Amino acid sequence: MKKTVKIVTDSVCEMLDIKQACRFLKERDDFLILCHATPDGDTLGSAYALALGLSAMGKRCMIKCADEIPAKYDYFTKEFANNEFDYKTIVAVDIADIVLLGGLAEEFVGKIDLCIDHHISNTRYADRLYLDSEAAANCECIYDIFRHYPLPLDKVTASAIYTGLSTDTGSFKYANVTAKTHRIAADLYSYDIDAAEIGRLMFDTKSRGRLELERMVLDSAEFHFNNKCMLLVATNEMKNKTGCSDIDLEGVAVISRSVEGVLAGISIKEKQDGSFKISVRTYPPLCASDICASLGGGGHQNAAGCSFNGSLEDAKKEILKVVKKSLEENYAGTSFSK
């Protein structure tokens, strides 16, 4: 079933409920399941659980991802024999936009038969979409499909689904968590999952390079404006010295806002082309998206970003100027010096 390439904006996306999504999966076979680029625990957990579940029903499945799958997910990814065959049905999991397929985007644009997602921002690029934007992780959607289809859960599939739940919620502590997230986790425990080992692998293990990088980033810490602003820097030199890539910078923005009293956490990360990505994390009354908008960026109330072309010193100067202005507007009469 080869389809011609369609222009995304021309396609009509049919919204499916859980019943329709399961019927679609039952009627089809020979699945190619796609993960997003720079794969995380949620897209991988979704893909491998679904592949294992459908395989158990006698259907053929294979999985593709533009980027290499980190070894820390071996405990469920290696449990699935990912053979190549002529697939007939293409399913995308946890992918809000076709461009997030990375290196696979061009090949599959207009060819996705079904997207299973939890991002409210989903761009409706697929022919069909099963969307649960209340789900903390896409693996909640996958769990619901397992229960409704029903597909058989075992230790490996439960571990994969648990991985998505836990990684997309910072181990059950982000604002996206609901009672349902915990209820699903409780149920998954009955399949003998080693949740503590998963937690250790996902949250309490880092490469030596990442540890060294973290040390360098902490060494760069500057405090400004009566300690209401913390600024961290990660340069290409630091990444090169420690053998780290941009993926290893995950979590640095969180550190920038982790110190008591800090209302604006800034992290300036040098990109391969020498330009800078500035991430801003704020607490009220400051507004990250307002701050970033001043430099041509955007985002949410508490988390936003912008790009900067120029020297590191200028990047610091520009973003600090905006933060200072925002502090002065919110704390009239207080003087904020470096």
Add this chain to the structure above:
Amino acid sequence: MKKTVKIVTDSVCEMLDIKQACRFLKERDDFLILCHATPDGDTLGSAYALALGLSAMGKRCMIKCADEIPAKYDYFTKEFANNEFDYKTIVAVDIADIVLLGGLAEEFVGKIDLCIDHHISNTRYADRLYLDSEAAANCECIYDIFRHYPLPLDKVTASAIYTGLSTDTGSFKYANVTAKTHRIAADLYSYDIDAAEIGRLMFDTKSRGRLELERMVLDSAEFHFNNKCMLLVATNEMKNKTGCSDIDLEGVAVISRSVEGVLAGISIKEKQDGSFKISVRTYPPLCASDICASLGGGGHQNAAGCSFNGSLEDAKKEILKVVKKSLEENYAGTSFSK
């Protein structure tokens, strides 16, 4: 009802089931609830939830703790008016041994009417003990008491109980978590708790001093024996420079074992008297308690400790010698050099 001081070992400890524990609480009044010294989220969550619950039933309650209660728990501790009065019933929560009362131990030895605990190692120092050693956090026991008594749950009590659950489990990722832990968390969400804010306060917020201390500790990192051993140091000088106390060293032992490939994580912490506390965290085949036993300490398979009197250099030399021996025994034929 003043009682004379009894010698702990002379007392007979009556084991209560949940029904008996609730009946005891119903029959009594004028409660003093005791937390353990250097209070954490579980002992505080237990005490404040219980005090609020019993107060809602018209009973008088007060809470005591040998040490100051950290401000980060304000969201539930400040919601309880802790007045002084002549208490008649003394309840200890989350306290495995009378000595853990710290500065209050001498005053209350032999006087505890009821202990509510989840430590299997509980020393039976109280007249009555309600023990659930399957509970990940003592707040699971408190939740069961709320449901069985029943006591009314609201946003503040649910937040207190959630705090104990989350802090004693590293945000639901330690090996003590069970399906029940998640089911209780799911139920607590129905009381409008701000779990994300609690998670941020408990896990993603640190003092600037702690951040500086962490940086210094990371700067001390040494890798030995083909990178199978990581060694961290925290000296009094570091603590003094950063305005930190021993409490701020919480989590350093975890960092020592957090790097990929490390089988033995060592942290050497200088104590006020200039001696050293050595914490050892291992992965199989290494055994932390065996390693520490060689230096007169002890503990569990994966986590143990010992003390050392002498110079920091000698402390390093001694513990590394033992780790090397253990590695050589477990990897016959491999040579381990620094």
